[in-house]
Amino acid sequence: xxxxxTESKKLLDLMINSIYTNREIFLRELVSxxxxxxxxxxxxxxxxxSVSINQDDLAIRxxxxxxARTITVSDNGIGMSAEELEENLGTIAHSGSExxxxxxxxxxxxxxxxxxQFGVGFYSSFMVAERVRVVSRAFGSDQAFAWESDGIExxxxxxxxxxxxxxxxxxxxxxxxxxxxxxxxxxxxKFLSEWGLRDLIKRYSNYVRHPIQMMVTKSExxxxxxxxxxxxxxxxxxxELETINSMTPIWKKRQSEVEQDDYDEFYKSTFHDxxxxxxxxxxxxxxxISYDALxxxxxxxxxxxxxxxxxxxxxxxxxxxxxxxxxxxxxxxYYNFVRGVVDSxxxxxxxxxxxxxxxxQLRAIAKRVERKIKSELQTMLVDDREAYEKFxxxxxxxIKFGIYNxxxxxxxxxxxxxxxxxxxxxxYVTLREYALAxxxxxxxxxxxxxxxxxxxxxxxxxxxxxxxxxxxxxCTADVDEFMIQAMRTYHMDAVAGDAENAGVxxxxxxxxxxxxxxxxxxxxxxxxxAEKATKDNQGLFDAMAAKLQDKVSAVKVSANLTDAPACIAxxxxxxxxxxRVMMQGPDADAxxxxxxxxxxxxxxxxxxxxxxxxxxxxxxxLALYASLLYDQALLVEGLPVDDPVEFAKNVxxxx
Ligand code: ADP
Ligand code: MG
Numbered sequence: 001x002x003x004x005x006t007e008s009k010k011l012l013d014l015m016i017n018s019i020y021t022n023r024e025i026f027l028r029e030l031v032s033x034x035x036x037x038x039x040x041x042x043x044x045x046x047x048x049x050s051v052s053i054n055q056d057d058l059a060i061r062x063x064x065x066x067x068a069r070t071i072t073v074s075d076n077g078i079g080m081s082a083e084e085l086e087e088n089l090g091t092i093a094h095s096g097s098e099x100x101x102x103x104x105x106x107x108x109x110x111x112x113x114x115x116x117q118f119g120v121g122f123y124s125s126f127m128v129a130e131r132v133r134v135v136s137r138a139f140g141s142d143q144a145f146a147w148e149s150d151g152i153e154x155x156x157x158x159x160x161x162x163x164x165x166x167x168x169x170x171x172x173x174x175x176x177x178x179x180x181x182x183x184x185x186x187x188x189x190k191f192l193s194e195w196g197l198r199d200l201i202k203r204y205s206n207y208v209r210h211p212i213q214m215m216v217t218k219s220e221x222x223x224x225x226x227x228x229x230x231x232x233x234x235x236x237x238x239x240e241l242e243t244i245n246s247m248t249p250i251w252k253k254r255q256s257e258v259e260q261d262d263y264d265e266f267y268k269s270t271f272h273d274x275x276x277x278x279x280x281x282x283x284x285x286x287x288x289i290s291y292d293a294l295x296x297x298x299x300x301x302x303x304x305x306x307x308x309x310x311x312x313x314x315x316x317x318x319x320x321x322x323x324x325x326x327x328x329x330x331x332x333x334y335y336n337f338v339r340g341v342v343d344s345x346x347x348x349x350x351x352x353x354x355x356x357x358x359x360x361q362l363r364a365i366a367k368r369v370e371r372k373i374k375s376e377l378q379t380m381l382v383d384d385r386e387a388y389e390k391f392x393x394x395x396x397x398x399i400k401f402g403i404y405n406x407x408x409x410x411x412x413x414x415x416x417x418x419x420x421x422x423x424x425x426x427x428y429v430t431l432r433e434y435a436l437a438x439x440x441x442x443x444x445x446x447x448x449x450x451x452x453x454x455x456x457x458x459x460x461x462x463x464x465x466x467x468x469x470x471x472x473x474x475c476t477a478d479v480d481e482f483m484i485q486a487m488r489t490y491h492m493d494a495v496a497g498d499a500e501n502a503g504v505x506x507x508x509x510x511x512x513x514x515x516x517x518x519x520x521x522x523x524x525x526x527x528x529x530a531e532k533a534t535k536d537n538q539g540l541f542d543a544m545a546a547k548l549q550d551k552v553s554a555v556k557v558s559a560n561l562t563d564a565p566a567c568i569a570x571x572x573x574x575x576x577x578x579x580r581v582m583m584q585g586p587d588a589d590a591x592x593x594x595x596x597x598x599x600x601x602x603x604x605x606x607x608x609x610x611x612x613x614x615x616x617x618x619x620x621x622l623a624l625y626a627s628l629l630y631d632q633a634l635l636v637e638g639l640p641v642d643d644p645v646e647f648a649k650n651v652x653x654x655x
Contacts, residue, residue, distance in 0.1 A: 003154040008092040012123055012151060023186070026128050027062070027197070028204035029121035030073040030175050032321050034060040035208045036097050036116050037077025037173060041139055043104065044078065051139070059211045062201065062244075066192045069179045076172035080136040085147040085157050088119075089134060095119030113209060113345075115319045122175075126151030128188050129177035136173040137165040144170070198244055207249035207320040216242045249320050251294035251341045255282040267296050270315075271339045275299050278387055281340075281376050285368065289361045291344030293369060297376065298337060299387075301394040305337060312336035314369070317343035329359070330366045334402025334414060335373050337395045342369070377417055381430070389428050392419045400483045408486040415490055420447070420473035423457055424466055429473070431490045435509055436501050439469050442521075444512040445490060449475040449577040455638045460564030461514045465521055467562050472514050478581045484511045485573065515576065515637075517569035517597040522559030530559035533602035540614040544626040548598060551630060551642070558599035565606035568633045570594045576637055598630055624650055 004012060038058045045051045061074040080088060080096075088096040097116030125132045130150060137144035137160070144165035149155035160166070165174070182189040190196040194216055201212050219235040222228065250258060250266050264276040277296035284292050295314070304310045312333065313326030320343065331338055347361050381388045392399075396419065403411045419428040429437075434445055446465055450456045456474040457463075465472050475481060494506040512519060522530070534541075534557045541555040548555065553571065561567060570576060574594040582591035600607055606629070613621040628650050631641040641647045 001154045001156050002086075002090065005091065009153075011092045011120075012126070023127045024191075024200055025204065026124040026177075027071075027073070027191075027200045028321060029124045031060055031062070031201070031205045031208060031212060032115040033097075033122060033175075034073055034075035034077060034173070035210050036114050037075050037079070038210050039114055040078040040097075040100060041076075041171075044139070059213050059243075060208075062197055062212060062214045064192050064194075064197060069181075069188075069192060071177045071179065071191060071197070072174055073177075074172065074174045076170075077139075079138040079141070079171045079173055080134075080145075081138040081141060082145040082157055082159075084138065085134065085136055085145055089122060089147050089149075090155055090157075091119075092123060093119045113319050115321055123151065125175065125177050128179055128186075128191065130180045131178040133176040133178075134173060135160050135164045135176070137171050139171040141171075201244045203325075204322045206245045206322075207247065207317065208245055209247055209249075209320060211243040211247065212245045213241050213243050215239050249292075249317070249343065251282065251292045251343055253282075254284075255280070258282075263294075263296075267339070270341075271296070271298075273298060273300070273302070273339075277339075278391055279376055279380060281372055283368075283372055285365075289344060289346045289364060291342055291346070291365055293340065293342045293365070293372070295338055295340035295369065295373065295376075297373070297380075297391065298339060299390070299394075301337065305395075306397065310336070312338075314338070315341045316347070317341060318347055319343070319345045323347075327362070329362050330369055332366075332370055332402070333405070334399050334410065335370065336398055338373055374413070374417070381417070389419065392417075392428070397477060397479060400477065400479045404479055404483040404486045406486075408488060411487040412491060415487065420475065421453055422471050423448075423462055423474050424471040429471075431509075432492055434471060434473065435490065435492045435507075436495070436504065437471065442470050444510045444519075445473065446470055446512055446514045446519075447473040447475050447480075447484060448514045449481040449484075449575065450638055451476060451577075451580075452638070458636070459515070460561055460567040460636065461519075461569070463564075464560050464562040465514050468521055468523075470521060475577075481513070481575060481578050482581075485578075487511060513570075513575050515567070515569050517556070517558070517571045517599065519560060519569075526559040530557045530602055533557045533607070537611060537614070540610060540622075543614060543619070543622055544598070544610075547623045547626040548630055552596045552598045555598045555600065555626075557602045561599065561601035561604075563604075564601060564636070565604040566598060566600050566629045566633050568630075568637055569597045569599050571597055576639065580639070598626075598633065600629075624653055628654065 038060070041051075041053060042055065042058065045053050058076060061072075063072045063074070064070065084096065088094060095116050097114050098119065101114050101117075132149055132151065134147040135144055136147070144160035145157055146160045146164065147155055147157050165172070179188045179191065180186070191200075194214070197214060198216075201214070205212060216239070217237050218240050219237045222234055222236055225234050250262065260280065263280045267273065267277045267280070276299065278299040279297040281295040281297075282293070302310070311326050311328070312331050313324075313328040314330040315322065316324040316327040316330065327342070330342055342365055344361070344365065347359065377388070377391070380391065399414050399417055403414050415431055418431060420431070420434070421427070422429045422434070431445065448456045448459055448462050450459070453474050453476055456476070462472045462474075475484070489508045489510050491508050492506060495501045495504040544555040545552065558567070558569065568576065572595045574592050576594050576596075579591065579594040582588070585591065600610070610622070610625055613625060627646070631647045631650070634641050
């Protein structure tokens, strides 16, 4: 027996026991090697006229024997001579495939799609096998050799036994794994079954470009069952050779060559969705790093999208072989709903192909993926508004969190993807549409936030603004106002080209809560009137503020109100809606409160009543009025009154 080299021994031990985290990938590695062997033979046939083979016969076979506890992976590819067996399998981290690629580097392309590169994949067999026998016969040779090892000490290479690859033209390789006994720590039995192997082939090797065949059991109903005795079986079973993998990696094709139906089918079966995707994005990159990407924007949100268990990520393949089912690094959190595949032969995966840290290439791909998603969404916004609105209802929350979580740093990237409900238009608008439709004299984007659109539309602050011709964005999602505070401003790009609004300059617009005290929306005339009322009635405001002392920080006249007698505005960064959201959170007691101001409409008849009560020195009445006005303003905002009993008493007193 020949010993593995000492460093090889250490490496082997490391490999088997720690590098691979996932035992089941052994099959992927053996199938990949078989596929490489077939590619090498095809390549030889292309370049050497003395090599003649029938391409259609080239295939990979997977078989198992439950009693002998063996799994055999066979190919009729190029095979290995005794020297090659020794060189390729006797030295760990020696990749015959890598050498082959280097030798034929000018001939890359369609002729082959060599997967191997590290020279360690084969040894993953020892994660499940206590012994591995490799019987191989090089193409053109009439003698097969057998390599055998327990994966610990060393290996033997001997001429193969009678019956092992000794038929006419029986070139290729059989890798026979003698599986370890199943134990509690390690279930190897599951690999000794048709469904177990089928599952692994489908999952990891579905797109390997050569057929992977397996004998499978099929059952069919018997003919004329009525002629049979009662207890006779109604089904007959037979064995049949089936190709398990689907082979065509749809992501390698150009979008123009693929029917949308085929994309839809691929999407539904791969990502387990009932509905077809809303958008399909396919692109291909060449250069220092080449890859094919196929992305989908789903049309429905998966039920667990906003739960902790949801895992974002794209499937990462290298030369058609699955490396990682969900590579999270390829997607930013705010596009976590995107599904798809990236396939690159160039990603320098660490030896295990599973630990993908420190990957510059991966980051480069992720960047491009992100740009593609954004531009697709922007196209959708223009092309198919209805679909976009549905998209935004499903996935907008993630985008909003993307802005909020980055403290607004992602706002530049994401703000143009946002939709808001317009109080004036009664439909969704983008910030850009809002900005372009802004009337002269307004320099802010106005919004109101609360829990229902209907209620917000009736708020005095909102109706007042709309009456003046200003639009107000009605925000009803919990995250909305927090996101807006993180953004602070919206940067609108200049309008170029001969678009309707051509010539509009780029500008930064502040986003302002329409219920903020001191918001300047009124006409000069209204403002003067309010100023006068303020000057004339300071005593009234002080008296009311004293009465409402623990509730509001001030009582003022607002020029902004049109129809309502009063409203509650806020000063400082916390709005009423933010207060409400935070009060529902886990830290309700510590949550900061909104600083309230009671704003009065000096041109409303109620204001005259207040002035009259003040002039008459009727303190009791003034207290009653102040309390009632404050409570009704709370109710209009959709907030509970502090003391319903007192409120009811006050109403009766008034009657
Ligand atoms: P890699 O595939 O990354 O090169 P492996 O450890 O999987 O590394 O395989 C080592 C080498 O053994 C391969 O490069 C190849 O030269 C040889 N080899 C493995 N399996 C086969 C096979 N079925 N047919 C021919 N050669 C093989
Ligand atoms: Mg390999």
